Structure formats: structure tokens, C-alpha cells
Amino acid sequence: MKCPYCGDVDSRVLDSRTTHEKAAIRRRRECASCSRRFTTYEMVEEKPLVVLKKDGRREIFNGQKILKGLTRAGEKRQIPLEVFEELVAETERELRSSLDQEVSSKKIGSIIMGKLRKIDEVAYVRFASVYRHFKDIDSFRDELEKMTRDQEEG
DSSP: OOOTTTOOOOEEEEEEEEOTTSSEEEEEEEETTTOOEEEEEEEOOOOOOEEEOTTSOEEEOOHHHHHHHHHHHTTTSOOOHHHHHHHHHHHHHHHHHTTOSEEEHHHHHHHHHHHHHHHOHHHHHHHHHHHTTOOSHHHHHHHHHHHHHHHHHO
16 A cells, blocks of 8 residues: 555555444554555445436436435425435445446436335425426325325325
């Protein structure tokens, strides 16, 4: 491992431990040349998850974009940020475990909405109104009526 101070490539590991989320290994190293200490992280290199947008464009999956939409939908609701962060992380794990490298934005939206509806119905309707592009009050009312029917049946 190349020393960030002197550039020498000879170092020894003083300590290794997993990070708190167990996604990486933190290594404390000491340079053999200048004796300065530095930290490195070792993690699995994941293949990029590509999102196929409605207009045909492709872009790299960005959980922060989803998180931003969720927090906007949950504004003034008593939903901790950690709940939304876990929802995004859970969705990404689910998508990666499917082994598909490309996934449609429609599929991502459906997964998110299914999980969000169980957390908070108001945030769900707000998120759905943006995701489904409600054109008018009638489409909004239809979604609310569908939710009411589902509640009565379930």
C-alpha cells in the first residue's frame, strides 16, 4: 500500500477491524520508510447498477436521489430519516440480489412505494403523486379510493 506521506510502497498492518456496518475492513498501517501511520479501507467492488429511465436514458443508481424524494414526501411527518435511509438501503440490496445489472425506474418506484405505504400513507400518496405524475384531482382521488378499498379488504 502506497504511503500518502512519502510515497513508499512498504507498510505493515498494525490493526484490522470491520466497520460498524460490516461493509468494509479498516486497516491501520505504518509506513516502513517514514514511520507515519495511515488508515486504509478494503471493500468489495460492486458492479454498477444501471437504471433504465422512462425516456430510454440510462444512469447509475443513486440512492441519494430516492432519499431526497422520500424526505420531500415525508416532510412535516414524524418519520425519522433513518427509516428512509433503511428503506433505500433495503431496496438497493433487493435490486442487487436480483443479479440484474439494469433495472427500470418503474420497478424501483414500485418497490419504494410498496415499502413506503407500510410506513406512512400520507408520505406514500405524496411520493406516488410525483412518481405516477397525477395529471389532475381525479387521478389523485382514484389512488386514495384504491387505498381505502385495500384497507377495508386487508
